[in-house]
Every structure is written in structure tokens, then in C-alpha cells.
Amino acid sequence: MSRWPYVFFAAACFYIMVGVCWGMYMGISHDTATAPGHAHLNLLGFVSLSIMGGFYALLGKETPNWLVTTNFALMNLGVCLLAPSLFLLLSQRVEVGKLVPFFMVGEFSILFGFLAFGAAVILGLRRAGGLSGLRFGFAAA
Numbered sequence: 297m298s299r300w301p302y303v304f305f306a307a308a309c310f311y312i313m314v315g316v317c318w319g320m321y322m323g324i325s326h327d328t329a330t331a332p333g334h335a336h337l338n339l340l341g342f343v344s345l346s347i348m349g350g351f352y353a354l355l356g357k358e359t360p361n362w363l364v365t366t367n368f369a370l371m372n373l374g375v376c377l378l379a380p381s382l383f384l385l386l387s388q389r390v391e392v393g394k395l396v397p398f399f400m401v402g403e404f405s406i407l408f409g410f411l412a413f414g415a416a417v418i419l420g421l422r423r424a425g426g427l428s429g430l431r432f433g434f435a436a437a
């Protein structure tokens with residue numbers, strides 16, 4: 297059994313801890329200006345990494361190690377750049393111009409992270425026999 301699913305879920309747990317604290321901070325301070333940052337941290341960091349971990353545990357066990365590593369590294373780099381950048385931007389602590397490089401690298405990391413995940417899914421599909429012979433439609437009741 298690969299340890300990768302555990303690694304994905306461990307990272308997801310870390311991000312949701314930070315995300316929940318961020319949400320609590322917004323609730324206590326009555327300042328929801330940074331809510332989109334909180335949402336992106338939770339959805340990219342927790343939800344997306346959990347789905348990927350679930351995929352590798354159930355369906356993507358044969359995925360080459362380099363592809364899983366790429367997927368994991370790019371997603372984490374993206375989350376670690378985007379979430380703090382959104383916080384700094386939305387709380388108006390730093391002007392947007394200074395954050396552009398962080399957003400650029402973060403966004404492309406996430407994009408290519410999902411691309412790597414998509415490649416793992418396609419590879420798994422091909423291993424499972426591809427689309428040939430797949431039956432679409434509804435069975436009669």
C-alpha cells in the first residue's frame with residue numbers, strides 16, 4: 297500500500313486546521329474581508345487534496361511515483377503561495393503589485409498540479425481498459 301494517500305490527507309488536515317482558525321478569526325473579529333482566501337485554502341488545500349488522496353488510495357495505486365510527487369508538490373506550492381497572498385491582498389496589508397509574482401507562480405502551480413492529477417486519472421483509465429467497450433445509457437427498469 298502506497299503511503300501517498302496518507303501524505304495527501306496529512307497535508308489536507310494541516311490546511312483545514314489553518315482554514316478553520318482563519319474562519320474563527322473572521323467570525324470573532326466580524327471582519328469577513330478575507331473570506332475568499334479562507335474559501336480557497338479550504339477548497340484547494342483540504343477538499344482538493346483529500347479527493348486526490350482518495351483517488352490514489354482507491355484507483356490510482358499504479359500511478360508512477362514521479363507523477364504523484366509532481367501532483368503533490370505543485371498543489372502544495374500553489375496553496376502555500378495563494379492563501380497567504382489572498383490574505384495579504386484582501387486585508388489590504390500589501391498592495392496588489394507586490395503580490396503579482398506570488399499569484400502568478402501560485403496559480404500556475406495549481407493549474408499544473410491539476411494537470412498532473414488529470415494525467416494520473418487518464419493513465420488509470422487506460423490501465424483499466426480505456427473507453428472502448430464502455431457502455432453508456434440507462435438499463436431498462
Ligand code: HEM
Nearest residue numbers: 315316318319320322323328331332334335338339342343
Ligand atoms: C469552523 C470552521 C469554519 C468557520 C468558523 C468558517 C467561517 C467562515 C466565515 C466567517 C465566512 C465569511 C462569511 C461572510 O462573508 O459573511 C466564511 C466563508 C466561507 N467559507 Fe468558511 N468557515 C469554516 C469552515 C469552512 C470549510 C471547511 C469550508 C470549505 C471546505 C469553508 C468554505 C467557505 C466558503 C466557500 C466561504 C465563502 C467565501 C466568500 O464568500 O468569498 N469554510 N467562512
